[in-house]
Amino acid sequence: MSMPKATERQSHGEPAWFVGRSPQFATFADHHHDDRVAFWAAGPPGAQQDWVSRYPGRFFVPPYVGGRGWIGVYLDVEQDWDEIADIVADAYHAVASR
8 A cells, every 4th residue: 555546445355456546456365266365466577477487385377367467476375575565566566557
């Protein structure tokens, strides 16, 4: 929420974050099509493949938006929160620059 014009509201039954009214840059995923707690974030070109290939136990290709480069981030495993902050900042910038 510290990003300029960042807003939070429900989208498809989950908390989601937007730049202003839109576009969306992240969404919470509470057991969405699986038994995991995660969030999905927009990614700059190549980021999804990089995170998922290096850390498949922490990151995944989410349904629906994975084809657009979004990154799935598991929240039920140990994470490096500095890396997560970078992913969220990259997600914001990936959509805010459009």
